[in-house]
Amino acid sequence: MNGHAFTLAGTDLIALASGALYWPAQDVLCVSDLHLGKAARRGRLGQATLPPYETRDTLARLGAVLGHTAPRTVICLGDSFDDPEAARELSDPDAETLRALQNGRRWIWIEGNHDPGPLGPAGEHMPNLAIGALRFTHNATPQGSGEISGHYHPKATVRSKGRAMSRPAFLIDATRVILPAFGTYTGGLRCSDPVLARLMSPDAIAVLTGARALCLPMGRA
Template identity: 40%
Template sequence: MALGLRLEKTQRSPGLVLAGESLTLDLCGGIWLSAHRTLIVSDLHLEKGSAYAARTSQFLPPYDTRETLACLHEAVARHDPACVVALGDSFHDARGPERMEPGDRAMVAALQEGRDWVWIAGNHDAAVAEGVGGRYADVLRLGGLTLRHEPISGPAPGEIAGHLHPCGKVAMRGRAVRRRCFVGDDTRLVMPAFGAYAGGLNVRDRAFEPLFPNGFTAHLLGDGRVFSIGRTMLAKD
């Protein structure tokens, strides 16, 4: 594979088949299920900046929610989904909705208008009170797929999860690139974090080993292209 550490601009998004369902890995970090007209995103971590300002001495510019919602708006405009599934940790904490600026809250309402919207409970926002529109669920089953926030231990055919914020690192000729990525095998898939301040965990970390005992492919989000790379070509941090 010739990355050249320069992720050239093309307009390709790889398609996968999982549990008999066709998935398109969108460059935004979401999954498009055309047969179900459903867009899946994970780990938005809205209001992370305001959470840090309220609880710690670390100040983060309070624009993460707006940036994340702007990226989500682009994906929704591109696909026009009938349903959007936010796969957990949509808010950085349970009080995140209370801290949202009126303009950001209005943007969420506009994104939800005319479509089904499902908030999957995550470990950060399991206790979020209703009041930001949409409906709430712990797990959602869609065709052959099971959508949840945290991947379960052991085999899980058809599982799509988030939580781990996977990133892949490729090193060549003394240089390296590190990008958010999808990671999966023939049976399950873990999504990248969508949020502007979400961060990421290297897919070579031990946390991924129990999920993919027979290896995996990482699908790195490049500049205009999603690159599919096998485990052996990925570097540790």
């Protein structure tokens, strides 16, 4: 499996190169910050437009990961929709794709700052979720232990063939993991940003996503 295996709170996990987190023992797949409907929301607000295919692309990539891992449970760590209206305005083809992805598995929507409260799509809606020693939430807390979160869209930089390339990245230390944004056109926050440096321990690592997972010390990424 293309990813970086690690242990958090005594639990074996895999940070997949796709940007999803897999928990083999519980057959759980976790993704964060899909931001479905971002292009439509920007259009409603009169902001600079994005190509109108980001939702389709995000769902297609998510479908590919689900096809590879075949999890029984999917946990979406908040900001799954760019706002509550985006959840109601999914096109019929996108809504049908989402229903097909959900079919036959437990699907949990964790609330985010963009999509607070229960929304229309099927599934369970929760502010956060604890399973064993792990706690799934949208936004990291200073004292988090066994915490899996998103929100910050961390990115790291690596040099390849003389060029600096920025890639979404997991941030991992002994007490927490912060997932990269899975959605298309979601932007990101450099892992050297002070807010992330305050949350992560000095020995934290960054696992860069892409064609293959690349593990680096967070301080060098």
